[in-house]
Amino acid sequence: MDIPGPINPPARLLMGPGPINVDPRVLRAMAAQLVGQYDPYMTATMNETAALYREVFATANAHTLIVDATARGAIEAAFVSLLEPGDRVVVPNFGRFGHLLVEIAQRCGAEVHAIDLEWGTVATYEQIADEMARVQPKMLASVHGDTSTTIAQPFDGLRELCDRYGSLLYADVTASLGGNVVDTDAWGIDVATAGLQKCLGGPPGSAPATFSERAVAAIDARRPDLIRSNYFDMAMIFDYWSDRRLNHHTEATTMLFGARECARVILEEGLTNCQGRHLLNGRAMLAGIEGLGLIPFGDIEHKMANVVGVHIPDGVDGDAVRETLLHDFGVEIGTAFGPLAGRIWRIGTMGYNARQDAVLITLAALEIVLRRHGARVLTGGGVDAAYEVYATA
C-alpha cells in the first residue's frame, strides 16, 4: 500500500461543543515516555491524579479515579456496576445525553422512567419530585449540562429527594465540570462522571469519575460475577486503584498523564477562577451573538457557561456557513442533533479556548461569513458587545 504521511492536522480553532483545542501543556505532558504498570512512579501518578480530581469534583470521595474510555464509557461503567436487571431508574431527559442515559440504563436491564422534556428546557423540581414519588427508584440519573441543548439541570433539592426514597444520585458532568459549578459533595451526588475534552481542556478518551461511599457499598453488595461487564466492573477497577493494586486492565498511561495535567492546569488557575473564566467568556460570546442581531437558543437562565445555541437566521444555510468558517478561517462551530438539527448552531467557549482572543476571532469571522452568505448582521456588533462584557468584568 501507499503509506500515508505523518500526522499533520490543519490549524483549527475549535469553538464547537467539544472536543476543543487541547491545552498545549496537556499535549506536552502526554509526550512523556512510559514507565511500567507497577513502577513506583506509575502508582504515585495514579494516586496524585485521584487526589487532583477530588479537588476538581469538589469531593472527599476516596473512590475518585480515571476510567479508560471516553465519557460515555464512564457512564456505562457506573450504570453497569450499580444497576441490576429490573432496577428502577428515573432520568430527566432534556437532550441527547439524557437520551443516552436512558439507553445505557436500558441496556443494563434497568426499568427506566424518563421524564421527557422539550429540548432547551430543564425539569422542574416538582416534575422530578412527582416521578420520584411514583417510581421510588434505585437511582436518579441526570445529565448536568447537556451540550446538545446548551442547558444545565439544577440539582437543588435532588439529594433530599433521593434520601426520601433511598435512591442513589448520578450526575453526568462531562460537559460542565471545570467550567461550571459542580459541587459533588455539597450537592450530595453519589456518582459523577466526566470526560477530558470539554472544560477540562484535554483530548477525548479518558473519563474522570467519582463514587461516594454509598455508591461503593451498592457496588460491593453485588457479587462481582453478576456485573455484566469485565472492562467496566468498578469493583475491580477500585481494587486496581487502591493500595492493593489488583491488576485489571493495563492503565492507559499516556491518557492518565494527560488527565493529570488537565487537573493541574485547572487547580493552578484555581477551580473558582477557572469557572469564573468560563462564565465571563460565555457571557461575552452570548453578548456577541446578540450584538450581531442573532437569537440565542433555549432557556438562557439555565444556559451552561461554556456553550451557547444560536438560531440559524432564516434563509441561511447553516452547514454552508460552518463550512466557510472552517475552510476559510479555520474556525469550527457546532451543528446540532435531533429536533435542533438545521435549526441552531452551537458555539463553545471552554477549556483552553475560553479566552478573549478566541471569542473575538470567532465573532469577527462569524460576522464576515454570515454577511457573505446573505444574512443581515450588525457591523461590528458582535465584537463590540463582547468587548463591553470584558471591559465591565
Add this chain to the structure above:
Amino acid sequence: MDIPGPINPPARLLMGPGPINVDPRVLRAMAAQLVGQYDPYMTATMNETAALYREVFATANAHTLIVDATARGAIEAAFVSLLEPGDRVVVPNFGRFGHLLVEIAQRCGAEVHAIDLEWGTVATYEQIADEMARVQPKMLASVHGDTSTTIAQPFDGLRELCDRYGSLLYADVTASLGGNVVDTDAWGIDVATAGLQKCLGGPPGSAPATFSERAVAAIDARRPDLIRSNYFDMAMIFDYWSDRRLNHHTEATTMLFGARECARVILEEGLTNCQGRHLLNGRAMLAGIEGLGLIPFGDIEHKMANVVGVHIPDGVDGDAVRETLLHDFGVEIGTAFGPLAGRIWRIGTMGYNARQDAVLITLAALEIVLRRHGARVLTGGGVDAAYEVYATA
C-alpha cells in the same frame, strides 16, 4: 492542596511483557493538536488508520478499526456484540488471558467450555477438535500469544474446524500482532483484537480490531437493543467508522493519532521485516538467557518471538532482583502471575525495544544483578551468546 509538579517520569528501559517504551515517533504524532470530530482531516485519518491496520492484520476486512479502550475492552466489544446469553463458546485456556476470555464470555451470559491446560503448554489440534465436536459452539475463541506464559497457540486447522460446526473464530492477538506472524485472512480468523502496547510500540489505551463479513453478519443479525453494551456495541461503532459517520462516542483523537503512527512505523519497516526483527531479538535474548546459565520456561517450540520466561534460580529472590534492576539500572523485567508467580521472570523484546542495544543492556545488567544477589552466572555468557546470534543472523 499542594499541587504536584509536572509529569516527569524516570528513564526506564521497559523489557517486561509490555507495556514497553513507546516509539518516540508515536509520542510525537500524539503531540499533534486536535481537529473536530467531523473535520475532513479527522474522517480521512480514521479511514487511513483502518487501511493501515488492514495491512498489519493481513486482512481485506472492510470492518477494521480502533476500539477506544485498552486491549481488554476490544475483547469485550467483540464478545458482547457477538454473543447472546446461552451461546456456546469453546476457549483453549493456557494462561491468564485465556482465563480472561472465559471470564468475559461468561459475563456476556455465554455457556463457556474451557479446555484447561497447564501453563506453558498449548492445546493440541486434537484437544480442540474433540471439544468442538462435543460442544459445536457459536464461537471458538483463543488467545494467540499469551504473555502470561510466553506461549503462542497454533491456529492451523482451526478454520476448518469452525466451518465444520458453523462456528466463528476469534483470536486475541494483543501480544503477538506485529512481532509474530498473524495472518488473519489466511488463517480464517473472523475477529481479531489487539492493543498498542506490545509489538505495535504504542501506549496502552487503544485497541485495533478487525471483523470478517461473517462476523459482521452475526452482529447485524442481532437487534441492536439486545446488545448489552452501548459503548462496545460494534454495530454502532461500525456505523461510526463507515461513510455514514453515525455519531457514537467521541473518537479518542490523540490515541487514534498514536495508533496510526504505530502502523506507519511497522509498515515503513515492512511487516515481514518487523516480524523478523522480533524473531531475531527474541532469539538473541533466549540465547543470552541460556548463555548466562539460566533456564527458559515452557514449551520453547511454541514460544512467542517477543517474550521469554526465565526460571528464577533457586535461592534467589525474584522480586529483589527485579527491584535492583529497576532501581540501579533503570531496566524493568516482568514478574509472573498465578501458578507462575515467584517461579519465573518474563523478559520482553518487542516493539521499539526489539533492538540489539536493549537486549545487550538487559543481559549485561541481569548478569551483574544476579551475581550481586548471590546467583551463579557465567561471566559474559549472556552478552556473548546474544552477540553470536546477531553475528550469524
